[in-house]
Amino acid sequence: GAVVSQHPSWVICKSGTSVKIECRSLDFQATTMFWYRQFPKQSLMLMATSNEGSKATYEQGVEKDKFLINHASLTLSTLTVTSAHPEDSSFYICSARGNDQPQHFGDGTRLSIL
């Protein structure tokens, strides 16, 4: 079946650095990708929706300059957390869908900012 791969699965970095997370659709063309954030024991909160070749649409309250999303190809979207701080520590999950495809979710990236 369709697979969405996220990389890295876990990253630890110092406060102030920028971190890039990749989301790839391995066997289908992802016309739309979604980025979610999940705090411990809480549900997934949609951060932004990105369509290939166009700017991402951010949900209310999500800083677009803080969370940079690029969807440059039909198989790859990246989320860059700029100048990360401890409060950005969270579990980030992407999902992707293509034409006539349901959403498929990646395995998530655990981000820890020291």
Next chain:
Amino acid sequence: KQEVTQIPAALSVPEGENLVLNCSFTDSAIYNLQWFRQDPGKGLTSLLLIQSSQREQTSGRLNASLDKSSGRSTLYIAASQPGDSATYLCAVRPVGSGTYKYIFGTGTRLKVLA
């Protein structure tokens, strides 16, 4: 604003029991509802998707029902096994969410004891 609630938040049962997980949503204008499974530190696996015109879906030991007018869905798990231990999330796709975004509930953490 669509809100999704899941009850109970946590559940612990002995192996072999049949169990019911509940999901309620505040706005009945939805395209569909999905039930997902999330293992600790992992992404989401789709279990069942019910379109708004459907009443239920079945897959193996899982049965999901949908009563759109009352804003409720249930996930029935028959003959539970320790391998069923996970967090179960329900999510609705609201009408008007042209980008296929989903609103997630807070989940039910299930533990099946051997």
